[in-house]
Amino acid sequence: MKKSITRPFLALMLVSAFTAAVFAQTTTPVERHGQLKIVGNQVLDKNDQPVQLRGMSLYWSMGAGTPTAGSFYNADVVKYLRDDWGASLVRAAMGIEVKWGQGNDQAGYLNGDNSAGVSNKTRVTNLVDGAIQHGMYVIIDWHSHNSNNYQQQAIAFFQEMATAYKNYPNVIYEIFNEPESQAWATVIKPYAQALVDAIRAIDPNNLILIGTRQWCQQPFEAASNPVNGEHLAYVMHFYAATHKESLRNDTFRALRLNKAVFVSEFGTVSASGGGAPDLASSDIWMDFMDQFKLSWANWSLSAINETSAALNPSGTSVTPGVNGANWDNQLTASGAYIRNRLKTPPKPSTEKSFYALTVDVIGSGNVYQGTAGTTNPNQVFYKGKSDTTLTLRAVFPSPQGDWTFTGWEVNGVNKGNALTLPITAGGSADVAVKATFHSPTSTLPAVSGSKTTQWSAKMVSGGIVLRGPEAGIAEIALYDMRGKQIGKFLRSAGANGQSITINNFKIPAGNYIMAVKDKVSNKEVYRTKISLVK
Numbered sequence: 001m002k003k004s005i006t007r008p009f010l011a012l013m014l015v016s017a018f019t020a021a022v023f024a025q026t027t028t029p030v031e032r033h034g035q036l037k038i039v040g041n042q043v044l045d046k047n048d049q050p051v052q053l054r055g056m057s058l059y060w061s062m063g064a065g066t067p068t069a070g071s072f073y074n075a076d077v078v079k080y081l082r083d084d085w086g087a088s089l090v091r092a093a094m095g096i097e098v099k100w101g102q103g104n105d106q107a108g109y110l111n112g113d114n115s116a117g118v119s120n121k122t123r124v125t126n127l128v129d130g131a132i133q134h135g136m137y138v139i140i141d142w143h144s145h146n147s148n149n150y151q152q153q154a155i156a157f158f159q160e161m162a163t164a165y166k167n168y169p170n171v172i173y174e175i176f177n178e179p180e181s182q183a184w185a186t187v188i189k190p191y192a193q194a195l196v197d198a199i200r201a202i203d204p205n206n207l208i209l210i211g212t213r214q215w216c217q218q219p220f221e222a223a224s225n226p227v228n229g230e231h232l233a234y235v236m237h238f239y240a241a242t243h244k245e246s247l248r249n250d251t252f253r254a255l256r257l258n259k260a261v262f263v264s265e266f267g268t269v270s271a272s273g274g275g276a277p278d279l280a281s282s283d284i285w286m287d288f289m290d291q292f293k294l295s296w297a298n299w300s301l302s303a304i305n306e307t308s309a310a311l312n313p314s315g316t317s318v319t320p321g322v323n324g325a326n327w328d329n330q331l332t333a334s335g336a337y338i339r340n341r342l343k344t345p346p347k348p349s350t351e352k353s354f355y356a357l358t359v360d361v362i363g364s365g366n367v368y369q370g371t372a373g374t375t376n377p378n379q380v381f382y383k384g385k386s387d388t389t390l391t392l393r394a395v396f397p398s399p400q401g402d403w404t405f406t407g408w409e410v411n412g413v414n415k416g417n418a419l420t421l422p423i424t425a426g427g428s429a430d431v432a433v434k435a436t437f438h439s440p441t442s443t444l445p446a447v448s449g450s451k452t453t454q455w456s457a458k459m460v461s462g463g464i465v466l467r468g469p470e471a472g473i474a475e476i477a478l479y480d481m482r483g484k485q486i487g488k489f490l491r492s493a494g495a496n497g498q499s500i501t502i503n504n505f506k507i508p509a510g511n512y513i514m515a516v517k518d519k520v521s522n523k524e525v526y527r528t529k530i531s532l533v534k
Contacts, residue, residue: 028135029053029088035169036137036207038231039484041255043207043262043295053137053295054342055089056081056310057265059302060143061123062095062106062115065309069302070115071318073123075130077301080320080327082136086342089137091264091297092124093177096144108144110153121157125164132170139209139264139297140165141174147211148182148191155198166203173199174264176211178237184213184221196229204230209262211235216265217243220250220376223259233260236294239308240285241278242271248288249379255292256358256378258481258513263289263296267308268334273299274307277334284382287353290346298338303330310335354380357390357425362510363437363531364397365405377433385427392421394435402439409434437531464507464532466514479513486512507532 034046045051063069073092081087095108095115107114115123124140131138140161142154158173165171175195179188192210199208208231212222216237223234236251254261266285268277289296303311312332317325331339347353359367359377369377372395381388394405407417410433415421425431458465466476466489477488486507514530 028082029137030135030170033088035205036172036231037205038207038233038260040258040481041260042293043233043260050293051295052290052293052346053089054346055087055091055136055297056085056301056338057091057139057141057297057299058093058127059300059304059309060093060095060098061120062098062100062108063302063304064101064106065302065304066314067303067316067318068116069300069304070118070120070123072301073115073127074318075126075133076319076322078127078130078136078138079134081301082134083321084326085339087136089139089295089297090127090131090301091139091141091174092127093141093143093300094120094124096142096150097146098144109157110150128165128171132165132168135170137170137172139172139174141177141264143177145178145180145215146182147176147179148187151191151194154191154195158195158199159202162199162202162206166206169206172207172209173203174209174211174235175199177265178215179211179213180215182213184218185225188213189222189225189227192227193229196227196232200229207231207233207262209233209235209264215271217247218250219254219259219261220257223254223257223261226259233262235264236261237263237265238285239267239269239271239273240281241269241275244281245382248285251288251294252292252356252380253376253378261292261294263294265297265299267299268337269306269308276307277337279337282337284353286341287347287382288380291349291353293349298334307332308334310338353383355383355425355427355430356380357423357431357433359392359433359435360511361435361437361531363439364403365435365437366395366397367433367435368393368395379425381425381427383427387424387426387428389422389424392423392433392435394419394421394437396437403437404439406436406438409436458532475517477515477517478507479515481511481513 033051036051037044042050058072059069061070061073078090081090097111098108099111100106104112105114105116109120113119128138128140142157144150147154154175158175161173175192176188182188188211196208210222210227210232212218212234216235219234219236234254238247251261267273268279268282269275299308300310302309303313303316305313309332311327312330316327316330320326357377357379361367367377369375369390369392372393377390377392396403396405405417405419408415408421410423411431423431423433475488475490477485479485509532511529511531
């Protein structure tokens with residue numbers, strides 16, 4: 001039988017709910033969340049709670065339209081998005097090298113710098129200052145597909161922005177919008193590292209977003225070979241009518257590598273920016289971003305003549321909220337959908353829309369789906385999706401050495417040690433697979449270009465033995481796969497090959513991150529995943 005609630009208790013509940021509602025309405029996003037940081041694959045706020053920023057990306061700063069795209073870069077737009085749409089984030093997409101139109105009034109920052117008579121940089125700083133004034137988070141986006149061609153100019157720009165805004169937790173730096181076919185390892189990553197180092201020399205705290213290959217559709221590739229630094233997130237962009245399950249799986253695999261992913265741009269339409277909004281696919285994407293706490297900005301807040309635009313061409317106020325001006329009758333189908341999404345709270349974390357197949361490897365080896373080397377098996381299934389039979393294959397390292405495969409576990413149940421394992425997964429339950437490889441020792445691979453060329457780690461009774469060939473004082477830190485530090489130790493100077501035994505430090509067998517810092521230079525010289533086995 002349901003118990004009745006006494007009137008005093010009910011009154012207290014109503015007062016508490018009212019107080020919480022008033023607090024949410026009268027505080028700004030930045031007042032609520034403060035300085036952001038990235039721990040593991042999550043963006044956390046000042047209270048160490050996961051936070052999902054949601055909002056709008058403005059169109060190219062020098063873009064056309066009636067009114068022009070750049071004219072939306074003002075404080076009134078920021079305040080209106082916060083108060084009427086419920087947004088917490090805006091993105092300033094500063095055009096760089098592109099020049100459009102017959103005249104010179106649509107010229108990027110490095111190619112004439114003309115946004116309807118105003119500098120593109122001024123457009124950006126107007127929006128940033130408006131975001132600071134109204135307590136919103138704001139992305140400063142170097143909006144180019146070929147940023148690697150302008151590395152020094154990008155460094156100078158972000159050094160200027162970091163110097164101006166380093167003390168404001170509102171600001172997020174996006175250093176390379178949508179690389180195209182440039183190689184991650186040899187082009188995009190070195191560019192990103194140079195930009196990260198330049199910004200971090202001035203601003204150690206505010207988030208930095210790093211574009212990934214193929215128009216920001218390869219976050220797993222970037223997470224597999226990450227840029228060095230703190231509070232970094234890899235960018236994923238999608239357009240709902242074009243991009244579906246495979247991009248969600250690639251994003252999930254990046255998260256499984258314990259790297260943060262940030263959706264700094266997405267559209268409800270096709271990748272061309274045209275076509276009718278695919279709201280069914282958009283709903284699935286929204287559920288995905290809500291469940292995994294991915295922050296997002298929709299493309300685009302503009303009156304440009306594209307179906308991705310949130311506002312209709314002509315007649316739209318660039319000073320909403322002033323003298324009663326509003327956008328109620330100016331919303332496109334996409335704009336109405338996004339506004340409604342922003343005004344609706346995200347689904348609670350307890351409401352799952354996706355079920356996952358996760359595969360963890362203990363020891364040195366790998367697991368593939370189907371033919372070895374073709375597919376990473378970690379993936380998600382939308383709720384209600386029919387169950388599918390998959391075959392997982394355990395693959396030894398090369399050279400195999402003394403490694404042996406000791407078996408599978410599925411949801412904690414032993415499934416034998418055959419090298420292949422059929423499993424059933426789908427949209428009704430999570431499936432957690434563990435594959436265990438064993439060797440008396442676990443030797444880490446060499447790192448090309450690293451001062452420290454090789455480290456090894458193994459578990460012994462009562463502790464861990466770490467060995468490194470480089471003489472000198474090193475600081476060794478161990479982290480769990482969520483990014484939480486579980487131990488830090490100094491190795492004293494000595495001959496090459498000296499080892500350090502860490503006694504009375506017991507941790508379960510499993511995967512960890514080991515980071516080695518040279519204490520003379522105070523620079524990290526080595527970071528890798530290690531697998532400790534009993």
